Amino acid sequence: MRILFLVILLANLWAYGLGQGWLGPRPDDEGRDPRRLNQELNADHISLAPKRPG
Numbered sequence: 001m002r003i004l005f006l007v008i009l010l011a012n013l014w015a016y017g018l019g020q021g022w023l024g025p026r027p028d029d030e031g032r033d034p035r036r037l038n039q040e041l042n043a044d045h046i047s048l049a050p051k052r053p054g
Helices: 002-020 034-039
Strands: none
Touching: none
C-alpha cells in the first residue's frame, strides 16, 4: 500500500511539474512565439471588416 501511495504521489508531482513548466515549456505555451509579431509581412495591407450578417 505504501508503494502504491508513493507511485501516485510521484505521478502527481510529475504532472504538476509538467503543468508549471518545470520540465520544459508549458503545454499551453507550445507554438507561441512572441517574435513572430515583429516579423509580420505586409502588416499595413491588412484591413478588418465587420462581420457579415447571416
